[in-house]
Amino acid sequence: MLGRFLTYFISWTILGASSLAIAQSTELLTKSELKQIIKLRDSALKSNLGYDILESLTTEVGARMAGTPQDTKAVNWAVAKFKELGFDKVWKEPVTFDTWIRGVETAEVTSPYPQSLHITALGGSVATAKGGVTESVVHFETLDQLKAAKESDVKGKIVFISNKMERTKTGKGYGAAVVVRRNGAIEASKKGAIAVLIRSIGTDSHRMPHTGMMAYSDEVKKIPAAALSNPDADQLERIFKRTKDVSIKLNISSHSGPKFTSYNVIGEITGSESPEEVIIMGGHLDSWDLGTGAVDDGAGVGITMAAAKLIKDSGIKHRRSIRVILWAAEEQGLIGAFAYADAHKNHLKQHIVGAESDFGAGKVYQFSSLVTDKDLPFIDQMEKVFAPLGIARGNNKATPGPDLIPLYQIGMPVFRLSQDGTDYFDLHHTDDDTIDKVDPEAISQNVAAYVVYSLMTAQYKGGLVRPKQAKK
């Protein structure tokens, strides 16, 4: 493997240098190669395979939180599914991590207007005292308000942060809001709070709270953290409009569990000329425990498995191998992704490029690249093949999908196929993440997009080097 790697590296360096900023036409895909890909793209649009795989996973396994028995079932499902689909190589790579176990999670206003609230513990949250705690609540509209508060106003209380997430197509509202989920417990604990309740990081208005990972700091006490559904956060705000004297009983029994070994499950279809060079795609196999993980990220699993399978069945010879990685324990902090990057760091250059499908089940509306000028003529080719799918060319500053961050950090080029995420955060990390929300046509469009991405990059004779300034 090392020999081939060096050969690849040298030939790429020479090519890159001699061509200056223009890909040689001999590197580009031929008309007949493009014709094959376009034909397969269009037949992918008519295939239900991606949706069928998604249905199989969400029905036969369902929820599959990392570290639970359902996680093991998902791994077994994935190995069996890759084999059933006829992938050339199927294997799994171990990923070991600490687990977190959800337990009781209830909240109720005890005063002034007794009523139950819908909450869910945030991933990693410690428990309340057994049987729960009843305490005064102090309300902040933002994390900054909490940071600015006097300790005497917070000490011994339950902190409620009602910050709202904005709905956007790109998902940028999530980045802005999720800091409350991540750091709410730390900031509240710094002021002596005994627990934190946040408004769900989500854009829906249904009584389904959104879970997701939260962080602790070694410098302050770990306090329980939970999310209220959006309607329940609204309700608590209405109560606070009437009086500041509000008490809540909070009962959370989640706790850490034993170490667990799950697996990145990998299926590959072998390239015809440079099989050691791989095009990466995939989604994460784990989900949260509340829904059945249809949009997060059964969709990514179904889309990328189906794309590779359709390529395999097409009989089109592709120079490089196409590797579908179903990542383990993404939700718990990209644990499978870091394990993979660590295990493969010595073969990084064989990882030509990666893209991950992990933003729901909306259609792809844009593709972004991250290549040096020399490869832009190839991107021009891609643009033409993507266009009939309704996919526009974005910029040349693609950022990695979550599970590609560790590989990206050590130098792998990435593509991004941007999905319309307008409704994604209605469902994300809730009970409601189920397949009834998925449009089969949108899944087929995604499959076609991943066929184009993976098959074109597998055929391209150029090296797909990342611009230097992007390497960090």
Added chain:
Amino acid sequence: MLGRFLTYFISWTILGASSLAIAQSTELLTKSELKQIIKLRDSALKSNLGYDILESLTTEVGARMAGTPQDTKAVNWAVAKFKELGFDKVWKEPVTFDTWIRGVETAEVTSPYPQSLHITALGGSVATAKGGVTESVVHFETLDQLKAAKESDVKGKIVFISNKMERTKTGKGYGAAVVVRRNGAIEASKKGAIAVLIRSIGTDSHRMPHTGMMAYSDEVKKIPAAALSNPDADQLERIFKRTKDVSIKLNISSHSGPKFTSYNVIGEITGSESPEEVIIMGGHLDSWDLGTGAVDDGAGVGITMAAAKLIKDSGIKHRRSIRVILWAAEEQGLIGAFAYADAHKNHLKQHIVGAESDFGAGKVYQFSSLVTDKDLPFIDQMEKVFAPLGIARGNNKATPGPDLIPLYQIGMPVFRLSQDGTDYFDLHHTDDDTIDKVDPEAISQNVAAYVVYSLMTAQYKGGLVRPKQAKK
């Protein structure tokens, strides 16, 4: 009271006979009366009072299932709110009934694909054996399929009925589907089933099951009955597509409780000429226990209280009294309504006409009457005043809102202000029945509509007699 009643009855009979089929112009509202009403209608459109009352009830009381401590809080809230609003008379009338207490309600597929399901017990359901039962499931798409099944295919099993409700503006899909909820347990028990799981009677696709009353028969054993959320029913159907060999563990601990006394809470604004004659409107005060009863029926409470209050504050003299009845224990079977009809049956003729707001928070799009030909010129007047609200004239075959059925059955005329119910059954009887789903503008339009209905009927000098053929 009886003297006045007789006077009214005789004068009405004479008028009705002497005018044949045409209302005398002296009975109709005068131009100046109409002008006052139109002015109030338009200012009602700008008032938030209906929404504010709804917010007060759903925030300060929240869920208020008949027979629970929250029921008592709702009664106290209603008495206080009527008084705060300055109604001329405020009183409550007792309603005593058997209670039903919700308990544990869980379901999980144990085989072939273990996973939890979201269910809620149907109102009135008995419990499973303590700790739950695990049994094979038999699937029927409709109640008729179950009725036609062989006993040997059902005996000892859990019956799953997956019949889907149709979404309509008028709500007619509910009538067609709800028979499964009402009679599912009876029909399943006839064949020896041990429990019944139905697809929720609802049009949403969220993981929130819809509760609602179900019936038992004395002729067959009472078996537990619960509803799956629509996505969970879909999931179970997908599992059944893969195999007929499905087992579920069902654990329900709901049971009947002690007798309870609640109250119909009544507020009245007194008429200037015939105060003993009353125009009835209202909504039901109780709700199911899952949501906060915003669309079912906090909206009706807010709309009708606000309409009467705006009439009171307008200073417009109205001949008849306007009585707002907040009905008790509607969800448990119109218990407050029957109690009221029984208590007032000897003063029926003083109940000039009734309308109930109990179909959510959508705008009114149509009004229907139920009068003899003689009063049609008055309905023509109403049509003109309703029209600018976007409310069209319907037919002259109005049927009563649920709580008016008992009064209707003994002869009271009714109006119907039909609301757009397209989305109503997304929320009906679920956790998700919360005020965030309510459009304040739609509430104001409803308030304006009830101002028109109640003030015009309070002013009309005619008798508003029901056509004979409608009296049953």
